[in-house]
Amino acid sequence: MSKSYEEINSKIERGDAVVLTADEFKAVVQENGAESAAREVDVVTTGTFGAMCSSGAFINFGHAEPPIKMTKVWLNDVPAYTGLAAVDAYIGATELREGDGLDYSGAHVIEDLVAGKAVRLRATAYGTDCYPRKDVDTHISLRTVNQAFLFNPRNMYQNYAVATNSSDRTLYTYMGKLLPRHGNATYCSAGQLSPLLNDPHLRTIGLGTRIFLGGGIGYVSWEGTQFKTNVPERNGVPAAAARALAVIGDLKQMTPEHIRALYFTKYGCSLGVGIGVPIPILDEEVARAAGVTDDQIFAPLLDYAVQSRNRKPMMEVSYAQLRSGIIDIDGREVRTSGLSSYKKALAISRELKEWILQRKFYLSRPVDTFPGERAQRPLDVRPATEA
C-alpha cells in the first residue's frame, strides 16, 4: 500500500493526519513493525541544530538619496560581498570582523538581525553618472531592509566524522576543543533525529521541499555543496559525511533560539542553524528507513592530529555509543561531547509537528530529485592544461 502527497495534505487539511516526531515514530516501528507504521502514520518530523558553516544571507538595503552602487560593504565592520547589483550584498557566516580577533563574524551579524537589533552599515563606491554617491554610513535592521533571506549552500549534513586528537597538545578545531592523547571525542549530528539519516537516499526530500528553517518556513534549493553518495553504508544508512542540502528562507521569519552565532576558540566562527524536515510516510520502505535508531547509525572516528584530507578512520562508532557519553578508544574510556544539540533537535521536530497539526504547514512534493550517484572531487594544484 502507498499514499500520495495529495492524500497526506488532504488529511492534514481535514485534521485527520497522524503526525509523529522521529523519536515517537521509531518506538511505533519497533513495537508494530514498518508495515503497520506505514499504514498508521502519515508524517514523521525530523530535526537538527548544529554548526553549519556554509551559511549566509542575501540582503537588499534599499536605495540611498542620492543613490550609491556599493563596491565595498561592512555590517558591524564585517565585510559583506557586494559584487552584485547596487544595493545587494551577501553576508557570510564565517567572515570575521576586520581589525580584531576571531570572535565576531557574519554569523553574529545574522544573529543580531534576527534578534531585532540595529546593525551599522557602511559602504563605499567609486561613483558613476547613475550612482553618484561615494559612501554611506547608517544603520539597518530587518524592519528597514527589503529582502533578507538566508541562503545556505551546505546545511544538514547527512552524518559527519567524530573527532579526536592523538597528539600531545590541545587542538582548537571546528569540531571544538580536542584534548591531547585522545582526551575527548566530539561529534556533530543529531543521529536518529537528523533529517537526511531518516530518508537516507532522499526518496522524499528534493528540490523545493518545504522545511522548518531557523524558526520560519524555508525550502530546499539545491543539492548541497560537497553532496556525495559514494560512502560506506551500515544498515542502509551512510556511515560518513555524504549528502547535504542547500536551503533558503526568509530571515524575517526566523527566531534567535534557532539561529545562533558560534565561536570556536582559535578557529573562528560558525552559525548554529535549526532545521526540521517532514518526511511523508508514502510506503513501507520510507517507514522502514525512518525507523532507524542510534544503535544502527555509525560515524567514522578521525584523528584531527593528522593534518591531511586523507585521514583514515580509526574505527566506526554508533550514535548510541556517542550519546552514552563514553566511547572506547584502544581500550580506554574516552568522554564524548556533541556539537549538535539533541535537545534543540527534539524541540524542532516537536514544533514542526505542531505546525502541521495546526495546518500552518503542508508537505510539498519535490520539483526534482537529487543525484543518485555523486563523487566528491579534491582540489589539486594543476596546470591549466589539466583543469
Place this chain on the structure above:
Amino acid sequence: MAEKKFVLIFSQQQASSPVTFRLAKEYDIEVNILRAEIDERGGQLIVAMTGRGEEVDRAVAYLERSGVQVRELDRFVVRDEARCTDCSMCVSICPVKAFSLDTATWSVMLDQDRCVACGLCVDACPPGALRRGRETPGPIRT
C-alpha cells in the same frame, strides 16, 4: 561537617609559610587544594575546606590574621541559560565532571559543587554561554 571553597591570595613573603599544614593540625580542617599557582608576586590557592562550621570560621580568621587574603567562592562558572544550546561541548572538557548530559531531557546540567574553577570550559563553549563568576580568579592571579 561543611565544605566551603575559598581563594587564598598570598604575598611573596607568605608564600613559603606552611599554611595548609597549620589548618589541618591546629584547626582540624581537611584541606583539599583544587588549584595552586605561584609567580614572582606571590601565590594563589583555591582550596576546599571541610570542618565543623565554627572551625572553618576560626580557620578563616587565622588566615586573615596572617595577612592572607581570603575570598569565599560560590559560583566559579556562570552559565547564560539563554545562550546555552545544550550541545554538550563542555561535558567532555571538564576534568571533574561538573557538567553532564541528562538523558531524560537532553539538557546539560552543571553541578557547581564539583567545579574546581579551572576555567577549561569557558573557551570551549561555542555559543559563549559560560564565563567566570565575578569572584573567580583567572588562570594567573587576578
